[in-house]
Amino acid sequence: MKFTTTLLASSAIIGAGTLAFADAHADMAKEMTLVSWGGAYQASQDKAYLQPYLEMHPEISAVWDESSNEAVAKLRAMNEAGNVTWDLVDVVAADAIRLCDEGLAMEIDAEEMLAEAPDGTSAEDDFGDLLVSDCFIPQIVYSTTFGYRTDMVGDTPPTKICDVFDTEAYPGKRALEKRPINNMEWALLCDGVAKDEVYDVLATPEGQEKALAKLDTIKDDVIWWSAGADTPQLLADGEVVMGSTYNGRLFSVIEEQDQPVAMLWDAQVFDLDGWIIPAGLPDDRLARVKDFVKFATDTQRLADQSQYISYGPARLSSAPMVGKHAELGIDMAPHMPTDPANAKNTFLYNYEFWADYRDDIDAKFQAWLAQ
Amino acid sequence: MSDTADATNDTSEQAGPVLAADGTPLKRSLNRALRRQKLSALLLIAPLLIFILVTFIAPIADMLFRSVENQIVQDTLPRTTQTLAEWDSESGETPGAPVYKALYEDLFIAQERKLHTRLGSRLNYELTGASSLFRKSGRGVDDIGEVYQDQFEDLNDFWKKGENWNALLGSDAWLTEISGWKKSTGDVQPPFEMREGMAELLPETAEYYAIFADFVQNDDEDNLYKEDPWALIYSAFYDDLTGPTAAQIASYTGPASAELGEAAAAAPAFETVDYKAAFSEIDKDWGKTPIWGTIRAYSPALTNGYFLNAVDMQKSPDGPEFRPDNERIYGTLFLRTLFMSICITVSCILLGYPVAWILANLPARTANLLMILVLLPFWTSLLVRTSAWKVMLQQQGVINDTLVWLGIVADDSRLALINNQTGTIIAMTHILLPFMILPLYSVMQTVPPSYLRAAKSLGATNWTAFWRVYFPQSVPGIGAGSILVFILSIGYYITPEIVGGTTGTFISNRIAYHISSSLNWGLAAALGAILLAVVLGLYWTYDKIVGIDNVKLGG
Structure with a gap:
């Protein structure tokens, strides 16, 4: 009894001491853990926003954690354990919506938390439609699109998405992602469904059958990938004649590694990547993260990022500031998925649709794959 | 007990049981000493035992429990599930008005607490579309309640202010405390206390106001005194003013009795809300039966839904039924996992046995050198080895290139060695081979070479000597190696993911x-539980057939 009292008293004193310390010294934490995807993308974030921020605040230390591809599951586990160690997490928009739904991400007030454009446009207008979830702070627009081997397609390189389904004209393997998203849309599109009806058709069981039947025509010629680096590797090895992946990966195969690969922009699917702030951060860490995010998502910083990677900045006001690649010195604009020449025929990832149909269609897709 | 002891000892001795020095029977005293010893031994391992329980058993049990846990529906929609219990799901009609009203109340509270979307994702595993249905409805419920809120506020500005509501519903003692409280002082906010009699006078208002107060004070940590109430409070207030307790309002004399009387007089003439129509307007799915059937089927706190799903079945009004053919996958995957694990185990035995034999029969120096060759790949990162197999096996890979160069295979019909079952079996056999070689080697080392020589000197051929004398003695090693390899491979997932393509992937x-x-952890837990049960079942069968005592990991 007496022991317990002493213990309680002493911990109370320690607790009070810590509180006093926190009050006296810092409203903002001095450490940040940022979560991203690793590789060239994380490097672009590091160079464009984190290093400049650290120069302004030399007292801060920041750590990268390359866990974005399993961020949703890990955040949920951390939240259940009551110990969220991440301060800012880079996720794709679909994951941001799920995290928001699960109550794992904090809601964002764009007006208050994000910087205005240089011309005074509010952040909300500057990001516009890209604020697809209450918890999501967009950074970049990327696209999932096809690349093909220029030396394996003869004199008539593919120009349309449906060439992917044409194994007569373009024999050889194709690389497609091992999930229904995007593949189902492309299949329907090439099965004669009009672009604006794709999701209406895909919502019906018959439409899903139709899409799988179309995919079935090339099933024997497909290598299914699950990591974004697979397709570039398969293309470089000559294992596949064409394959889908993120446009930035193809950029690096074509421009940085100089492989005989070219882009097939037709029916590219736009998607977004951005930050979420985990729900329930302590005040000092939250204050630090807010300060960083405001800086890291301003017009200049987002434009800077496009010097290192061929993803389009999510702000309207950043677009005119896109310049040359920092090392290669080539113009980045023609490599952006949003460039008018590339964006003649595009899709926007339908978040609402896939949030609803993901489980159902995925079950059918996986069953079809396993047959 | 001592009676029987006496009886047995009767013939040999007259003096009764043997006694210890202190006069207690020796048997009892020995037992006591032993018990003490056992207890102290237990205490000695207690830290380890507790550590294992807390860090290993408990998390696994917790994870497996998720395969049946289904608290979320009940917790998020307590009133709805209760009123829905009376609905006849086979009537083909949507539930009655009270269910929609309960849904409004539950959903309003859930969206304030931001729990409705979580429930939506949960139900979306069972019914496609539930996710957006709940997201949309969460945004829509505010508008439903505002019908009453606007009417009360138009009637009298008094009803706009949180302070006035507090004056009506809060107890005097609490009101004095809260009016003096300031957040900045760091004191704890005095918890809301209901005015006496309010629970009888305005039962629904009181109930929801208590929930509102708790939310504001504990979740939002705002000052309740100045917080304007939810729209939900107004609809509850309307229900009270037009409900069975309305008659008592005339006799109420406490604070705000004039405003309350005025509201009670005006309320019966208010425009009312048809909750059913309002929900159908938010989304037409609320006006159909599937969502209600799903909510009802998943209202109990425990569900077998995940397990049914894990064996390709689903709930239906007539009990569990198989899913349509084009959605069945787990049965195939379980069988494939078992079949491929057996293939991998067999090929490990075939490849590992001769290697282990050579290792065991070479002089120690050479054996050690060869042993390093076995262990070296074992020490290399799993991902590196798997990726190396990719380079080896792909169509433009080393093996195919060599075969084409040798002219064994034509250039346009290169072998498909990867992204199928072959790839998984090759790569996993290589990765798991040391787990077979090591136990085999340690068992073979203990087999004296003189036995083989003795058999031969008695006239056995090489084959008979091996098969009748040597092999039986190495069986415990095969058993141990097989169990290791089989159980490891049944739960593998990195290698199949990378080289397995579509036909070479496992249940893992x-x-x-x-x-x-x-994020369907319930289903993952159910699949994991089944996998665990299968492994335990196989282990049990193995024990029955071969006997676990015959397994040796070493000499």
Whole structure:
């Protein structure tokens, strides 16, 4: 009894001491853990926003954690354990919506938390439609699109998405992602469904059958990938004649590694990547993260990022500031998925649709794959 | 007990049981000493035992429990599930008005607490579309309640202010405390206390106001005194003013009695809300039966739904039924996992046995050198080895290139060695081979070479000597190696994911998908539980047939 009292008293004193310390010294934490995807993308974030921020605040230390591809599951586990160690997490928009739904991400007030454009446009207008979830702070627009081997397609390189389904004209393997998203849309599109009806058709069981039947025509010629680096590797090895992946990966195969690969922009699917702030951060860490995010998502910083990677900045006001690649010195604009020449025929990832149909269609897709 | 002891000892001795020095029977005293010893031994291992329980058994049990846990529906929609219990799901009609009203109340509270979307994702595993239905409805419920809120506020500005509501519903003692409280002082906010009699006078208002007060004070940590109430409070208030307790209002004399009397007089003439129509307007799915059937089927706190799903079945009004053919996958995957694990185990035996034999029969120096060759790949990162196999096996890879160069295979019909079952079996056999070689080697080392020589000197041929004398003695090693390899391979997922393509993946790949991607942890837990049960069942069969005592990991 007496022991317990002493213990309680002493911990109370320690607790009070810590509180006093926190009050006296810092409203903002001095450490940040940022979560991203690793590789060239994380490097672009590091160079464009984190290093400049650290120069302004030399007292801060920041750590990268390359866990974005399993961020949703890990955040949920951390939240259940009551110990969220991440301060800012880079996720794709679909994951941001799920995290928001699960109550794992904090809601964002764009007006208050994000910087205005240089011309005074509010952040909300500057990001516009890209604020697809209450918890999501967009950074970049990327696209999932096809690349093909220029030396394996003869004199008539593919120009349309449906060439992917044409194994007569373009024999050889194709690389497609091992999930229904995007593949189902492309299949329907090439099965004669009009672009604006794709999701209406895909919502019906018959439409899903139709899409799988179309995919079935090339099933024997497909290598299914699950990591974004697979397709570039398969293309470089000559294992596949064409394959889908993120446009930035193809950029690096074509421009940085100089492989005989070219882009097939037709029916590219736009998607977004951005930050979420985990729900329930302590005040000092939250204050630090807010300060960083405001800086890291301003017009200049987002434009800077496009010097290192061929993803389009999510702000309207950043677009005119896109310049040359920092090392290669080539113009980045023609490599952006949003460039008018590339964006003649595009899709926007339908978040609402896939949030609803993901489980159902995925079950059918996986069953079809396993047959 | 001592009676029987006496009886047995009767013939040999007259003096009764043997006694210890202190006069207690020796048997009892020995037992006591032993018990003490056992207890202290237990205490000695207690830290380890507790550590294992807390860090290993408990998390696994917790994870497996998720395969039946289904608290979320009940917790988020307590009133709805209760009123829905009376609905006849086979009537083909949507539930009655009270269910929609209960849904409004539950959903209003849930969206304030931001729990409705979580429930939506949960139900979306069972019914496609539930996710957006709940997201949309969460945004819509505010508008439903505002009908009453606007009418009360138009009637009298008094009803706009949180302070006035507090004056009506809060107890005097609490009101004095809260009016003096300031957040900045760091004191704890005095918890809301209901005015006496309010629970009888305005039962629904009181109930929801208590929930509102708790939310504001504990979740939002705002000052309740100045917080304007939810729209939900107004609809509850309307229900009270037009409900069975309305008659008592005339006799109420406490604070705000004039405003309350005025509201009670005006309320019967108010425009009312048809909750059913309002919900159908938010989304037409609320006006159909599937969502209600799903909510009802998943209202109990425990569900077998995940397990049914894990064996390709689903709930239906007539009990569990098989899913349509084009959605069945787990049965195939379980069988494939078992079949391929057996293939991998067999090929490990075939490849590992001769290697272990050579290792065991070479002089120690050479054996050690060869042993390093076995262990070296074992020490290399799993991902590196798997990726190396990719380079070896792909169509433009080393093996195919060599075969084409040798002219064995034509250039346009290169072998498909990867992204199928072959790839998984080759790569996993290589990765798991040391687990077979090491136990085999340690068992073979203990087999004296003189036995083989003795057999031969008695006239056995090489084959007979091996098969009748040597092989039986190495069986415990095969048993141990097989168990290791089989159990490891049944739960593998990195290698099948990388080299397995679509036909070479295991059940673990689906478990990983549900854990990290679809977030359907319940289904993942159910699949994991089944896998665990299968392994335990096989282990039991193995014990019955071969006997676990015959397994040796070393000499």
